[in-house]
Amino acid sequence: MPRLTKLPLKLKLPLIMVALTGVFLVTVSLLVYSMAERSIRENAFAAQKIEAKSGAQALAFLIKAARSDVSSLAGQPAVFRAISNFERVIGMVEEDDPVAYLKQIYAAGNPNAADKREELTDAGDGSYYNQSHVTYHPTFLQSLRLNGYQDLYLITPAGQVVYSVKKQDDFLTSVQEAPDSGLAQVFQAALETEVGTVAVADFAPYGHSPDAVAFMAAPVLAKNGKTAGVIAIQLGTAGVVQALTSNLSGGTHQNIFVVSSDGVARSPSSVEGLFPVLQQMPDTPQIQAVALREAAQLEGVPSSLGERAIAQVMPLELPGLDWSLVLETDEHAAFAVVGRIRLIAAGMIGAALLAAIGVSWLAARSVTRPIHALREATNALADADYNLEIQGLARGDELGDLARSLDTFRGKLKEADEAAAREVVAARHTEAVVESMSAALSELQRGNLACDIQAPFDGHYETLRENFNRSLERLRSSMAEVVGAAENVGRFSEEQRGAATEMAHRTESQAATLEETAGAIRELTGGIRDTADRAGRMDETMRGARSEAEQSTDVVTSAVAAMDQIQEASAEISKIINMIDDIAFQTNLLALNAGVEAARAGPAGAGFAVVASEVRALAQRASNAAGQIKGLTSASEEHVSNGVAMVGRAGDALTSIIDQVSAVSGLVTEIADGVRAQSEGLEKIDGAMHQLDSMTQQNAAMSEEAAAASQLLQNESQSLTDIVGRFDLGSGYVSAGAGFAAEPQLLSA
Template sequence: MKTIRKKITVCLMATVLVALVAVGTTSITLNYSSTLMTVEQLMTQTANLAGERVEQELLAYRNVAMDTGRVTQLSDPEVPVEEKKAIIDERVSLHGFQRGNVIGADGISIFDGKDYSDREYVHKAMEGTAYVSEPLISKVTGELSIMVAAPLYSDSGEIAGVVYFVPPETFLNDIVSSIQVGQNCRAYMINKNGDTIADITLDTITKQNVEREAASDPSLKSRAALHEAMRRGENGFGRIEAADGPRFLAYAPVGGTDGWSVAVASPESNYLSDTYFGMLINVLVIVISILASIVVALKLSSNISKPMRACARRMKLLVEGDLESPAPEAAGRDETAELTRSTGEMVQGLNIIIHDIDYLLNQMANQNFDIVSSHREAYVGDFQSILSSMRNLKLELSSTIRQIDASAGQVSSASGQVSNGAQALSQGTMEQASSVQELAATITEISESAKRTSAAAEEAGEFVNQAGAQLGVSVSYVEELNTAMGKISDSSQEISKIIETIENIAFQTNILALNAAVEAARAGTAGKGFAVVADEVRNLANKSDQAAKATKSLIETSIAAVEEGSQAVGKVTGSLEQTSVYAGHVTEQMDVVVEAVEKQTDSITQVTEGVEQISSVVQTNSATAEESAAASQELSAEANSLKQLVEHFTLASE
C-alpha cells in the first residue's frame, strides 16, 4: 500500500526533480548554444579576416606587377636587357620578392630564354589581366612557387609581353600559420579544385584533396562536404571529425582569386571544455539539490504522516471497539496537530456516548424504563438524534407494555367467551353432521334414479336415430322412382312425336295414292294396274293412320298415367321428407333430453360430493370447536401470566 508519506515524498521529489532538471537542462542548453554561437562568430570572423588578409597581400603584389608592367623601358627593344634586369631586381628587392621576369609576346623570357607560353598566368596576363597563379613547380628553381603576373604595355598601350614576380614561396603558409584562434588551431587554403594550396606544412600543398580522399576514407566525409561548400565560394561554419577528435571549421572565400578559399579549424575542446565543466557543475548542483530535497521531503512527510498514522491506528482501534486506549497527543497549531486533537476529542466523545447508551440499554433490559441520560451535553450535532431515538424507544416500549397489559385483560375476558361459544358450536355441529348424513343418503338415491333415466333416454335416442336413417333410405328410393317415371314420361313424349311423324307420312301417302288414282283414271286402260296399286297403297296408308292414332291414344293414356304416378310419387316424397324432418327433430329433442339427464346426473353427483364435503367440514368444525375451547382456556391462562409479567416493569411517565 502506498502511504501518504510516500505520496508526499514522491510528489515533492517529482516537483523538485522536474524543476531542477528543467532549470539545469535549460541552463546547460543555453550555455552550450551560446558557446557554439560565440565560437561560430569568432571562427567565422577569423576566416573572413584571413581571407581578406590574403586578398590584400595578393592585391598588393598585383599592384606592384601592374605598376611594373607600365614601365615602358621593359617593353622597349632598344633598352638593353641588363637595364631591364636592373629595373626588375630593384622591384624585387624593394617589395621582398624572390625574383622577377619579363616574357615577350612569344612566351620566351628575355632573361633566361625559357619558354613560358604553356603557363596559365602568362595567358591570363596576355589577355590584359593581373593574375596570381596557384602554387606550381618553378621552371627556374624547380620548387613550388606562386607567380604574380601582369601585362607588359608598350608606348602605344598595346600588350607587348608579361611581367611577373615570385613572392616568397611560404608567404601563403606564413599567413595561414599566423592565424591562431586557440591551441592546436590550424588554417589552410584550397583552390577551386579542392587541392590544398596553403597549409602550416608544405607536405600537403598540391598533394592533398580531401574530397577525393573521402571516397576511400569515410572519416573525411564531414570535411569533404564543407570543402564542397568552400569551392562554391560560400562562407560557413561546421563540425568535422578528425584523428585527434571533433573540430570546428570556419571558412571564407578569398576575393580577387580564381576560386580560392581559406579555412580555420580548431578542436572543440578549446571552446567546450569550460562549457562541459560548467555542465558537470550544473549536474552536480542538481544532484546535490535533489539529495537535499529528498532529506527535506522525508522530514516533512514524516512530520505530516506520523501524526496521521497515529490517528489512523487509534481510529482502527475505535473501529475494533476499543474505547479505553488513550488518543494520540500533539503540540503545535498546524493541521496535523489539529487532526490529532480532533481525533482525541472524537474518541472521548464517542466513549461518553457509548457508555451512556450502554447504561440506558442495561436499565431497560432490567425492566426499568423510568430513566434519563446522565450526559446529555455529549449528544451534539447529529448525535442528538441518537438521544432522541433512545427517548422515543423508551416511551414507545413503555406505551407498548401498557397496551400489552390492557390487551392481556381483554384477551383473558374474550378467551372465556370464545371457550363457551366453541363448546356450543361443537354441540351444534354434531347435530348438523347427523342431518347431513341423512341428506347424503337421499341424494344418493336420486342420483341412481337419474342415471337409470339417462340410460333409457340414450336408448330411445338410438331407436329414433335408426328410424330417421331408414326414412332417409326410403326417401332416396322414392326419388329414384320419381326419376324413372320422369324418364318414362320423356320416352312417351318421344314416341308421341314419332307417331305424329307416322301420321304425317300416312297422310302424305294417302294423298299420293289419291293423285296416283286420278292419274291412272286419266290414263285409261293403261293405268288400271297402276290404279290398283294406288288403291292398295291408300288402304295401307289408312291402316297406318288408324294404327298410329290408336297407338297415340294409348301413349297419351300412358303419359297421363305416368304424370299421375309422378304426382303421387312427388307427394310420397314430400311426405317422407317431412317425416324425415320430424324424425330429425325428435332425434335432436332426444339428444337434448339425454344431455339434460346427463347434466342432471352430473349435478346430482356434484351435490353428493358437496354434501360429503359439508359432512367432512362439519365434522372438522366440531373437532375444531373442541380444540378452540381448549385453546381459549389456555389463552386465558397465558393472558393472566402476561399481566403478571407486565406488573414487574417500571414504566416511564409521559
C-alpha cells in the first residue's frame, strides 16, 4: 500500500473527503443516538414519576376526604341523636330478644340480596327502631355511596354496634367479641383520643368480611361534653386501587401498589392476579427502599411483573398509615423506542457513507482537474511566457478566483518589466535632487539660515524644493522673534529681581518683629500658666483643709456622744451607791436590833452580840465609803457636764470654720478656673503667633528664592541671546541686541 503522501491529489482528496465525511456522520449519529436514548430514558422516568405522584395524590385525597368526612360526621348533632336514639329504642322493642328480632328483620329476613341490604329503609314493623332507621338511614346511605365506603357504623360507649348501613354479620354485635379486629382497635382509640382526631386501623383480615379491610373512627360527644359513642367507617382495597390507577396508562406493563415498612402489601396489585393484599413481598431493591422509608428511582430491578423493570418508590405521608407507593414499569416496554432508534441510526449511517463516497469522488475530480491546468499556467509564467491562455477564468468558485488572480499576476509581471526601465531614468533625476538637498542641509548644519535652493527640480521633486524654502523662511522669522523675546525676558527679569530683593528685605524685617512679639506672648503665657498652676495647688490645699475640718467635726460629735454616755454611766453609778447606802443603813438597823436581842438573852447571847457589833461597824464603814463615792461621782458628773458644753462649743466653732473654708475654697476654685481659661486663650494666641511667624519666615525664604530665580532667569536670557546670535538670518533680519547681519547664500542645483 503506497504512502498517503505519495498518492496523487486526484486520489488523495476523495479518500480524505470520504474519511472525514464518514467520521463526521458516525460521530454525529452516535451523539444523536446517545442523546435520544438519554432523553427517552429521562422521559420514561419522568413520566413514571408523574404517574406515581398522581397516584399518591389521588390516594392521599381519598384518605384525607375519608378522615375529613368521619370528623365532620362525628361533630354533627344528628349523629349524636342517632346513636342515642338507636341505643334507646333497641330496649323498647317488644320482643324477648330484641337483638335477634332486629337482625332477623334487617339482615337475615331482608328482602334484598346480601350485598344489597342497604336498600331496605322502612321494614314496616311499626317499631321505634324502624322509625329511627327511617329517619337516619338515608343520610348515612348517601354518605357511604358518595365516598365509596364499605360500611358505616354507629357504636355505643359500651361497644355495641347499634347501626350499620350494610347490615352485615357485624350488625348489632359487640366489638369486644373480637378485640384484635381493626374495628375494635379504632373504637378503643377513638374513646381515648381528643375531639376532632380520627383513629385509623390499617388493612387487616376482618372476621365479618371475606377481604382485608381498614377502619377509621372518631368520637361523638354529647351536649355535656361526654363521649356519647363512636362513628366508624370501613374501607376496602377497591377504592385504593382505583385511586392509584386513576392516571395510569401502562396497562399490563405497569403495576402500582402500596406497601408498609414491614414489606406487607397493603393493596392488591393493579394488574389482576399478581398478588393479593397482605402478601409478604419479596426482598427486592424497591421493597428495601420501602423498609427504609426512602424515595427511590430504580432501573433493571426484578418486579412482580416477572420481567426486569424500572421502579419508583415514594413514601406517603398519611397519618396513622405507614405506607409507601411502588410503581413498576416493564423495562422492555418503557425503552422500546430506543431499539427502533438504534436500527434507524445504523441504516442512516450506512446510506450516508455510500452517498458520501460517490459525492466525494465527483467533487474531488471537479477540483483536481482545474488545479492541474493552473499548475501548467504557473510553470509557463515562471519561464516568462506571458502568452499562455489561463483556463477557468469564468468559474465562480475559489479555483476561478485563483485563475483570475493568476491572470492579474501575469499582467502585473508585464507592467513590472516596463516599470523597471522607467525606474532607471527616474534614478538619475533622484540623484540630482539628493545632491542639491545634501548641499543645502550642510549649510543649514553650519547655522546658515539663508541657504535657499534656487534651481528648480524635475517632476514631483519641485514640491520638495518649495517646501524646503518655505521652511527656511519660517525658521528665520521664528528665530528673529526668539531674539526679541530673549531681550524682553532679560529686561523684565532685571526689574523682577529688584522688586524681589526689596520684598525680601521687608519680609525679613517683618519676620524679626513677629518673632519678638511671639517671644513676649510666650513669656506672658508661661507666667499665666504658672499662676494657674499655683491657683490649682492652692485650691487643692483648701480642699484638704476643708476635709480635715469636716473630719474634726465628726471627732467632736463622737466626743460629745462619749461624754453623754459617761454622764449616763455616772448617774447609774449614783443610783447603785444610793442602793448600797440604803443596804448599809438597813444592815446597821438589823445589827442594832440584833444587839438589843443579844442583851436580852444575857450570857447566852454574848457571842451573838459581838457579831452584831462587828456587823454594825462594817455597815457604818460601808455607809461612809458610799458617801465618799457619791461625793466623787457628783464631782465627776459636774466635770463631765462642763466637758460636754465645751466640746459642743468646739463643734460649733469647727462648723463655722468649715463654712468659711468652703467659701474661700469656692473663690479659689473660681480664680483657678479663670486663670486656666486665660492661660488656654494665651496658648491659642501663642500658637497663632507661632504659625504667623512660621508663614512670615517662609514668605521671606520665598522672596529670597524669587530674587535668586530672577537672577537665574536673567542669566538664561543672556545665554539664549548668545545662542541665537550664532545663526545667520540673512540681510532681511537684524538683531537689535546682538547687532549682526548676514547675507543670504543662494545655492544652485
